[in-house]
Amino acid sequence: MSLPTTPSATAAAATRLPLIAAATGATPDRRPVWFMRQAGRSLPEYREVRAGHGMLEACFDADLLTEITLQPVRRHGVDAAILFSDIVVPLRAAGIDLDIVAGTGPVIAEPVRDRAGIATIPQLLPESVGSVARGIGTLTAVLRSDHPGTALIGFAGAPFTLASYLIEGGPSRNYERTKSLMYSDPEAWHQLVGRLADITIAFLRMQLEAGVDAVQLFDSWAGMLSLADYREYVQPHSARVLAEVADFGRPRIHFGVGTGELLAAMGEAGADVVGVDWRLPLDTAQRRIGGDRALQGNLDPAILSAPWAVIDREVRRICAEADAAIATGARGHIFNLGHGVLPETDPTVLTRIVELVHTL
């Protein structure tokens, strides 16, 4: 365990991390790379550790979440660990009755669909995520000691995506109940999403206080919305979350799937790094986002089952497009997938990608 460091010492150390350098416009020693959902079912060591433990149990157990978060760092040599968690963890910690069911996803016992339900949404008390904070403490110490080039990224779901789970009761195809509430009672909608933003802010501030080097705000399903609806119903709340963690001075990454039309608005919400899915070349994304945000992405996770020659070509294409984006104003590039690692992915392929990206 390393000793506690002062904020300025932390900041100086942090800029030596390739991921933080790329996110802040400094020059990284190498192109940083990590993979969304790198800690998970693609790893045999993960399946072994998870055996006999439910998903939520693993997310709230300091030892389990520490081990699972570190596994891909040890195996792949990625430039970031991402806190092993789930979008619904802070909701559960706040006291909302839910579970994560294998093969289904989150299941909310009493979906929230009206003002009475909204009024019952609790606040997140830091002590309810004390085990997560303890895990982060261990993780930062282990990373500094054993993997000094590796950043720790905190994790939270954005208010819209949290709202969609709470309203639909779980994963959804069309989000009709979510949109119905949004359109039929905008005041109630903003009240709900505002309360969820409070929870997200509390969860992220706890992680930052515990020592994460950066945070990623996942608005997984924002791409289901038109730009006009995103701006009216979602962006103000995401912007508040990002603003209310800005005082830590650590990079804030913002990502959603299928957000080609929303990228500029997601950048304007206050992100330092905008994640891009595989549908849009990074240089095109840069033209949409404008300004000097860094970009994260964007290899199609479905490509990971193709022959290596295909993957090699695609990784090089993405790095070239990222360099073109940097040449026209992007702050930096963090290599990643365009969505999470699929469970059936061969993890040795991920290791090879890390090695390749570090040469590019």
Next chain:
Amino acid sequence: MSLPTTPSATAAAATRLPLIAAATGATPDRRPVWFMRQAGRSLPEYREVRAGHGMLEACFDADLLTEITLQPVRRHGVDAAILFSDIVVPLRAAGIDLDIVAGTGPVIAEPVRDRAGIATIPQLLPESVGSVARGIGTLTAVLRSDHPGTALIGFAGAPFTLASYLIEGGPSRNYERTKSLMYSDPEAWHQLVGRLADITIAFLRMQLEAGVDAVQLFDSWAGMLSLADYREYVQPHSARVLAEVADFGRPRIHFGVGTGELLAAMGEAGADVVGVDWRLPLDTAQRRIGGDRALQGNLDPAILSAPWAVIDREVRRICAEADAAIATGARGHIFNLGHGVLPETDPTVLTRIVELVHTL
């Protein structure tokens, strides 16, 4: 029953149909409107007729498909009937072992994943869809006689979407097997998709010969691809389908979900009408598509459960955006949803939308 008409008489009559006028740059008497999946579970009369009959049975029974196709015309007064069918119908007719399972979707008995499997894909013989042709014959007669302003739109899945079902074995979230074949063996991919294009062409030509006034080629899942992959692996096959039915001189509508990045390429594939999902305003879509295609869309089907005031506002917004698109070169506007009617939709709302669109 009306008497058979000559092709030229048919063409002259067809341009009097509002939908055909809008699709061809003529001036329709009213703004045409229909709804994707208007024939289906949102209608109690559909659920009644389907009771005791499987989905595939209904698609191959001339009487059932005729009745189901006509139901939304009678109820809503839409400007088009769309042939009641399913994307996998021509595959089944060609002899591929599959079923449509309630709650799941198509299930392919032996998914196609290699060259040996591709070599077994049969051709579609017109006699295997004779019942569909007979249904179309009845439908055109009934529509001319009882609903003279209503066009009949034929229906087929585009080769990529057919391929994705065949390869994955059914609906998919990530299309990893599809993309894996595409990337790992492009030659096999093009052979497969070429064979499926043959089936689609045969199915659409049968429908056109039987008398449909227009066709819609659904590439439901093309939006899972980047533009570069779409152009390389998909567009040539869709373009061949559209070219090989061009000699009928009837409008060809082309639609997929989440295709904001692909709209120009889908137009270039040869469509007369490009369908747009709800994510993109129609005037923005027009700027991407360019040229003088007509546009179809694009009310979010999830909005249909919102209060009428919201729907009213959204319908007016879409028509205004469509008019702006026409002012900058779009050939015309066919009002529709941005995806299919959801099963839980109140059908009386659809009727009100038809009435409203006809005033705009």
